[in-house]
Amino acid sequence: MITTRAKHRFSKVRLRVIALLATVLLAGCSPATPTVWPAATLHDGKILIASSQAVFAIDATSGAQVWRFPLESNSDLQAFETAPAVNANRITVASGKKLVVALDPATGVEAWRYTDPNQLTKIASVSLSAADGRSYAAIGNTLRALDNQNGTVLWQFTGGDEFWGAPATSNATIYVPNMDHKLSALDAETGAPRWERSFPGALAATPALADAALYVGTLSRSLYAVNTSNGEDIWVHETQGFVWGTPLVTADRIYFGDLDGVVYCVNRSSGSEIWRATSSGSVRGTPALDGDKLFVVTDNGFVHAFNAGSGTPAWQLELDPKNAERLLDSPIAANGLLYISAYNGEHLLYALLQDSGTTSWFFPPVTE
Amino acid sequence: MWSQLIVYPFTNTLLLLYVWLGHSFTAALIVLTVGIRILLTPLTARQQRTQIQMQELQPEIKRIQEKYKGEPEKMQKELLKIGYNPAAMLGGCLPTLIQFPILIGVYQSILNAIPSTPLQMMDLYHAVYPWLFPNFNDLLPVNRYLIWMDLTQPDRIYLPWLPDLGIPILPIFVVLTTLVQQKMMTPPSTADANDASAQMQRSMMTTMPLMFGFFALQFASGLSIYFITSNIAGIGQYAFLNRAKFSWGKLSLPGGISLPWPDYTTKPAAKPRPSVVPPPDNPPGAPGTPPAKPKPRKPRRRGDGA
Numbered sequence: 001m002i003t004t005r006a007k008h009r010f011s012k013v014r015l016r017v018i019a020l021l022a023t024v025l026l027a028g029c030s031p032a033t034p035t036v037w038p039a040a041t042l043h044d045g046k047i048l049i050a051s052s053q054a055v056f057a058i059d060a061t062s063g064a065q066v067w068r069f070p071l072e073s074n075s076d077l078q079a080f081e082t083a084p085a086v087n088a089n090r091i092t093v094a095s096g097k098k099l100v101v102a103l104d105p106a107t108g109v110e111a112w113r114y115t116d117p118n119q120l121t122k123i124a125s126v127s128l129s130a131a132d133g134r135s136y137a138a139i140g141n142t143l144r145a146l147d148n149q150n151g152t153v154l155w156q157f158t159g160g161d162e163f164w165g166a167p168a169t170s171n172a173t174i175y176v177p178n179m180d181h182k183l184s185a186l187d188a189e190t191g192a193p194r195w196e197r198s199f200p201g202a203l204a205a206t207p208a209l210a211d212a213a214l215y216v217g218t219l220s221r222s223l224y225a226v227n228t229s230n231g232e233d234i235w236v237h238e239t240q241g242f243v244w245g246t247p248l249v250t251a252d253r254i255y256f257g258d259l260d261g262v263v264y265c266v267n268r269s270s271g272s273e274i275w276r277a278t279s280s281g282s283v284r285g286t287p288a289l290d291g292d293k294l295f296v297v298t299d300n301g302f303v304h305a306f307n308a309g310s311g312t313p314a315w316q317l318e319l320d321p322k323n324a325e326r327l328l329d330s331p332i333a334a335n336g337l338l339y340i341s342a343y344n345g346e347h348l349l350y351a352l353l354q355d356s357g358t359t360s361w362f363f364p365p366v367t368e
Numbered sequence: 369m370w371s372q373l374i375v376y377p378f379t380n381t382l383l384l385l386y387v388w389l390g391h392s393f394t395a396a397l398i399v400l401t402v403g404i405r406i407l408l409t410p411l412t413a414r415q416q417r418t419q420i421q422m423q424e425l426q427p428e429i430k431r432i433q434e435k436y437k438g439e440p441e442k443m444q445k446e447l448l449k450i451g452y453n454p455a456a457m458l459g460g461c462l463p464t465l466i467q468f469p470i471l472i473g474v475y476q477s478i479l480n481a482i483p484s485t486p487l488q489m490m491d492l493y494h495a496v497y498p499w500l501f502p503n504f505n506d507l508l509p510v511n512r513y514l515i516w517m518d519l520t521q522p523d524r525i526y527l528p529w530l531p532d533l534g535i536p537i538l539p540i541f542v543v544l545t546t547l548v549q550q551k552m553m554t555p556p557s558t559a560d561a562n563d564a565s566a567q568m569q570r571s572m573m574t575t576m577p578l579m580f581g582f583f584a585l586q587f588a589s590g591l592s593i594y595f596i597t598s599n600i601a602g603i604g605q606y607a608f609l610n611r612a613k614f615s616w617g618k619l620s621l622p623g624g625i626s627l628p629w630p631d632y633t634t635k636p637a638a639k640p641r642p643s644v645v646p647p648p649d650n651p652p653g654a655p656g657t658p659p660a661k662p663k664p665r666k667p668r669r670r671g672d673g674a
Contacts, residue, residue: 036485036486036487037486037487125484125485125486161509162509164486179508179509180509200505200506201505201508202505202508202509204486204489218505219489219505219508220505221505241493242493242505259490259493282490282493282494284490299490328486328487328490343487
């Protein structure tokens with residue numbers, strides 16, 4: 001028999017070893033932060049922002065909360081992963097918990113809810129857009145057209161992989177990007193395919209649609225201008241890094257950034273480069289334009305303002321190293337302010353003065 | 369720093385294996401795991417040898433424990449004399465302990481290399497070495513499915529007649545293979561029921577499989593593939609190192625299922641090692657005593673012709 005002291009020593013060592021193993025593994029493996037970034041859109045003087053915990057409507061001038069959905073924390077109504085879509089007097093939001101919810105834009109009251117019937121263990125990837133009284137909601141690899149008034153499924157389309165980017169919508173046709181590198185044009189009424197084409201990279205963002213052209217960023221090193229009638233290339237502009245964000249299209253120019261931190265301005269009709277500038281980190285979202293200023297935000301928490309005509313830097317700043325470590329959503333420029341949603345930290349939304357970058361207000365979600 | 373030193377190299381290795389092995393992430397993960405086991409062999413083999421040695425000392429330990437029941441100090445002295453080192457008993461979990469930083473790195477690199485969310489895709493973009501993957505865009509999206517499993521998600525299979533109950537197939541295999549490995553590394557102790565080391569062994573036998581099963585239940589099924597492969601490789605390695613000591617039996621489970629199970633009773637126990645020293649007050653050759661101490665060799669001198 002070994003002494004009692006020795007026995008206790010063994011027991012303590014065992015407990016310590018197991019506790020250490022468990023702590024180390026859990027610390028290393030537990031997701032401490034949300035797996036998606038918040039996404040915002042501007043509608044009727046309100047910033048609508050979908051986050052991992054809720055959807056908020058925030059007064060664009062004062063930063064005050066107008067409403068939130070759900071009213072209280074609810075584990076079934078979380079993981080809102082894509083920017084709210086507005087159409088036909090409804091706001092639709094989509095959750096990684098495989099549901100789409102339509103809300104009243106003024107009050108945030110739920111009008112209807114659609115739940116994906118597929119049994120999936122994971123938080124699904126979702127994307128959403130709306131037009132002509134329909135919401136186009138993709139959950140995983142299935143895109144559904146839902147009636148905006150009651151949530152009825154009008155038709156559905158299955159992709160070769162997941163849909164990370166929402167469809168670009170026009171009256172008669174929608175253009176659906178898929179992670180399997182394919183872009184499909186579907187009849188908006190029936191979902192019937194019109195044409196389909198492949199790209200060298202996965203399509204993770206919504207293409208920009210303007211007149212008869214689609215501007216498609218791909219997870220390869222190119223931006224494509226594509227003819228909407230047949231999917232053929234109009235021009236291709238090669239880039240340094242992957243192009244993830246939806247390009248910003250103006251009357252004669254296109255602005256976009258890449259994951260290597262380069263910001264581009266190209267001629268809309270020819271694709272030739274007008275200027276390029278360097279930012280401090282990966283540019284994932286769409287640039288924002290107001291007047292002669294172009295704004296981009298970066299994955300490492302910086303905000304850059306450029307002269308839109310020449311690409312000359314106007315100002316740059318690190319937004320909030322404590323509360324806005326990563327800036328991955330597209331900024332919104334309006335009312336002399338620049339609205340930026342932050343990936344993690346206490347503040348969900350910042351409003352900066354466009355002229356100087358000074359913070360006008362920030363929005364902390366209600367502490368729960 | 370952790371990412372640059374551990375996660376990124378693992379991520380790139382996984383992707384490289386993924387390319388070489390016909391875009392099968394499971395095959396890449398299995399090969400990486402076996403590679404890690406091979407790299408850790410010097411450490412694990414040393415620990416396993418120490419364990420085998422300690423197992424061989426068990427009869428002698430028991431004899432000393434019985435003999436010096438009321439004299440703990442003398443007992444300790446005698447135990448030390450035969451080379452019994454309680455710290456070495458922790459050897460069973462030391463290889464696991466060494467594996468933990470690697471385990472965390474592998475887990476993070478699994479999630480990194482098969483991005484299932486946009487955020488993970490961003491992280492992968494930063495993790496990939498451009499010089500190694502100039503056509504990285506061709507690899508995306510990385511195939512993360514194996515039969516019914518999404519390797520980035522905890523494993524559950526839903527049967528048509530049990531739509532609400534996900535059956536965790538891989539976590540069950542993790543528990544079973546960990547159990548077999550633990551059983552191999554802690555054969556039946558001859559020490560009495562109050563022996564602290566025996567208690568610890570029994571506790572580890574149940575705690576470790578349950579703990580790893582819990583992790584497999586909670587985390588991506590890619591981690592379960594790592595656990596299972598690592599356990600099978602560990603079982604094979606231990607069976608090879610300890611081949612003189614045991615053979616495989618069968619463990620019968622409910623439902624007529626039988627599991628390969630280490631069986632130490634089918635082969636005669638190995639002779640105690642010559643390092644075991646008989647107590648000085650025991651006549652050599654008496655029942656229950658180890659073989660006589662080998663004659664000490666004369667120290668070699670230079671010029672002996674050796």
